Amino acid sequence: MTAEIKATLSFSDGSPSVEFPVHKGTVGPDVIDIRTLYGKTGKFTYDPGFLSTAACNSKITYIDGDKGELLYRGYPIEQLAVNCDFLETCYLLLNGELPNVTEKAAFVKQVTTHTMVHEQMQFFLRGFRRDAHPMAVMTGLVGGLSAFYPDSMNTADAKEREISAIRLIAKMPTMVAMAYKYSIGQPFVHPRNDLSYSANFMRMMFANPCEEYELNDVLVRAMDRIFILHADHEQNASTSTVRLCASSGTNPFAAIAAGVACLWGPAHGGANEACLNMLSDIQAEGGVEKIGEFITKVKDKNSSVRLMGFGHRVYKNYDPRAKLMRETCHEVLNALGLQDDPMFKLAMALEKIALEDDYFVQRKLYPNVDFYSGIVQKAIGIPVPLFTAIFALARTVGWIAQLNEMISDPEYKIGRPRQLFVGSESRNVKPLDQR
Numbered sequence: 001m002t003a004e005i006k007a008t009l010s011f012s013d014g015s016p017s018v019e020f021p022v023h024k025g026t027v028g029p030d031v032i033d034i035r036t037l038y039g040k041t042g043k044f045t046y047d048p049g050f051l052s053t054a055a056c057n058s059k060i061t062y063i064d065g066d067k068g069e070l071l072y073r074g075y076p077i078e079q080l081a082v083n084c085d086f087l088e089t090c091y092l093l094l095n096g097e098l099p100n101v102t103e104k105a106a107f108v109k110q111v112t113t114h115t116m117v118h119e120q121m122q123f124f125l126r127g128f129r130r131d132a133h134p135m136a137v138m139t140g141l142v143g144g145l146s147a148f149y150p151d152s153m154n155t156a157d158a159k160e161r162e163i164s165a166i167r168l169i170a171k172m173p174t175m176v177a178m179a180y181k182y183s184i185g186q187p188f189v190h191p192r193n194d195l196s197y198s199a200n201f202m203r204m205m206f207a208n209p210c211e212e213y214e215l216n217d218v219l220v221r222a223m224d225r226i227f228i229l230h231a232d233h234e235q236n237a238s239t240s241t242v243r244l245c246a247s248s249g250t251n252p253f254a255a256i257a258a259g260v261a262c263l264w265g266p267a268h269g270g271a272n273e274a275c276l277n278m279l280s281d282i283q284a285e286g287g288v289e290k291i292g293e294f295i296t297k298v299k300d301k302n303s304s305v306r307l308m309g310f311g312h313r314v315y316k317n318y319d320p321r322a323k324l325m326r327e328t329c330h331e332v333l334n335a336l337g338l339q340d341d342p343m344f345k346l347a348m349a350l351e352k353i354a355l356e357d358d359y360f361v362q363r364k365l366y367p368n369v370d371f372y373s374g375i376v377q378k379a380i381g382i383p384v385p386l387f388t389a390i391f392a393l394a395r396t397v398g399w400i401a402q403l404n405e406m407i408s409d410p411e412y413k414i415g416r417p418r419q420l421f422v423g424s425e426s427r428n429v430k431p432l433d434q435r
Helices: 037-041 077-083 086-095 101-112 121-125 134-148 158-184 197-206 217-229 237-246 252-263 271-285 287-299 320-336 342-356 358-362 369-380 384-408
Strands: 005-009 018-023 061-064 069-072
Touching: 018 037, 069 077, 069 086, 069 320, 077 086, 077 217, 077 320, 086 101, 086 197, 086 217, 086 384, 101 158, 101 197, 121 134, 121 158, 134 158, 134 252, 134 384, 158 197, 158 252, 158 384, 197 217, 217 320, 217 369, 217 384, 237 252, 237 384, 252 384, 271 287, 271 342, 271 369, 271 384, 287 342, 320 369, 342 358, 342 369, 369 384
Parallel strands: none
Antiparallel strands: 005 018, 061 069
16 A cells, blocks of 8 residues: 555644555545554544445445446456356456466366265254354354364464355355255255256255256356355454454354354345345235335325335446346246236335435435345245345355455454543442442
C-alpha cells in the first residue's frame, strides 16, 4: 500500500492537528489509515457495525453497490456463472486465477477424493433431535471435524490450511445431505466419485436405496449456479466473523463453524428462508388474491409487516446475482412444470408488483438473489429450513479464501475492536447491609 496523499484531522478544542496516510485501492473508495490514531491522540473512532471501516486489505471479492457489480478476483459474476462451474470458481477464489484443463482436473480429483466423512460423524449427528434446525446441526458438525482431523489444525502452516480447505469444501455437501436425511429418517447416501460436485450433492440429498436416482441436468446446473452466486461476498458479517475468529489462531474448522453460526441470522444467510416463510404466510391468507392487502401493509409505516427478499443492504441498484438467479428460476419452473403451482404463481405475482410499483421502484426494492434462490430450492424439493445450510455450503470456499488471505498478510493482528464506554465510573462496593 502506498500513501502519497495525507488526511489531516483537526480539533475544535485547540488540540494539535494530526496527519494520516490515505491509501488507494485498485477500485473503490480510498481509505484513511488511522492505525496510529490512539497513539497520537488518545482517541478512538466510533463506527457501529464498522460500516465506514476497512478492517483489512483484500484481493478476493469486490462489490460496487451503486453499479450493481460483483467481481470474484476481477471476474464479473455474470461471466463466471455462465462460463464456469462451482469447482472452477472455488479454484479461482482460493488461488487467484481460473484453472487450465490440467489444473482443474487435479483440483476436482483432490476435492472428490475427500467427500466422505468419518463414520463416527453419523453417531455425533444422531445426538441431535430429528427436528433440530439444520444450522444447529451444521454448526456442530463443522466444528466437530476438528476432532477427526487433528493433522490439519495449524492455521500457521500453509500445507495444513490447504488440506483443511479441501476437506471442508469436499465434506460440506456430504454433511448437509446427512443432516437432511437424518431429519426425515432416511438412510445416509454415500458420495459417488464419478459425479460432479453438484450432481453428487443432488444424489446424496434425494436418492434412496429403493430405486435408482435419475439426475436432472437443469436442476444440477441450477444448484451449481446457486453455489457460484453465494461463494463469496466481500467483508460481510459471517466473513468478518471467520476472520476475527481465525485471528486468534484457532483451527480452520472452528473458524468456519463460527461463520456458519453467524450466517444463521435472518438478516444474513437466513434471508431466503425468511422470504419463503413470508410467501407461505401470504398463501395461507388467501394467496394471489391477498397480495394487494399484503402490499398495503408493507407500505404502512405503522405496520410490522416486512417485505423479505427485496432490496439489499449493499446493492443500491439491481443485485447482479438476482438477474442470473431469475433466469435459473424460470428454467427450473419450466423444467418441472411448476408454472401454475399456487406458491410459485404467488411469487411471480409479487415479483411483478415489485418491478412495476412506483413505491418499490423509487426505493430500489428489487427482488434480490435470496428471493429467487429460495423459489428455486423450494421447486427442487429442498425444505425451507435447509436453505441456509446450503448457503453455508456455498460460502465455505469464500470463508476459507478470506481466512487464508488474512493469515498470509504480514500486517494481520488478532482482532480487538474498541468501545465508547458510557457506563459507571469507578465506584466502591458497599457492604450488603448498607446497599
